[in-house]
Amino acid sequence: AQSVTQLGSHVSVSEGALVLLRCNYSSSVPPYLFWYVQYPNQGLQLLLKYTTGATLVKGINGFEAEFKKSETSFHLTKPSAHMSDAAEYFCAVSEYGGSQGNLIFGKGTKLSVKP
C-alpha cells in the first residue's frame, strides 16, 4: 500500500531563509506525487506535482520539488521564505498511480516564518 511520511510536523524559518519540507513516500506503482498548501481557514491549493519526465518540478510561489526515486523522496524547497508562506503543507501520493484516483496524504508540516 502507498504511504507518505512528512518529517517534522512543524518547521520554523526566518524570513529570507531556505525552506525545506521533507517528504518520503512508498509506492508499489510509478508514483504521482503532489504538494498542497493550506492557508489558515482555507481549502487546499495545489503547489506542484510530479507525474513523469523531469524530476525537478517547479510550482507556484517560487516553490520547487525534486523527485528522487532512489531515495523515495519528494522534498519541497524554496530559496527564500516570505511571511506569506506561513501555512500547512501536505505531501500526497496517488494511491493507484495516475491522476484518476484518490490520494494518500502525509500528516502535514506547519511552516512558520519569523520576521
Place this chain on the structure above:
Amino acid sequence: SAVISQKPSRDICQRGTSLTIQCQVDSQVTMMFWYRQQPGQSLTLIATANQGSEATYESGFVIDKFPISRPNLTFSTLTVSNMSPEDSSIYLCSVGGFSDTIYFGEGSWLTVV
C-alpha cells in the same frame, strides 16, 4: 482544469441532526472523492463516488453515517448523519484526471455543538 464548488462553505449544526454537503464540478468526471479533515489533522478518504453505482467506503466509514449520492457526472452529495461533536471537521470533495492533476473543492467547515 476543473472548478469545484462546495456548499455549504461553513455551518454550525446541532448534535443529532444531519447535514448534506453538495459538490458541483464544471466538467464531467467518472470518479469523485470525499475526504474528511479533522481539526489539526491530515486528510482521510471517506469514500469514492462513481456515477451509477454505490459509493465505495474506506475502512472506518459506513454508509449509514455518510450516505453519498452521485446522480450524474458533475454532482455529488455527502450527508453526515446523526452528528456528534466528533464530526466537526472539514469535508472536501475531489476530482482527478484533468491535466494529470487532482483538484479539491474549498471544503465545507462543519462545527457540531
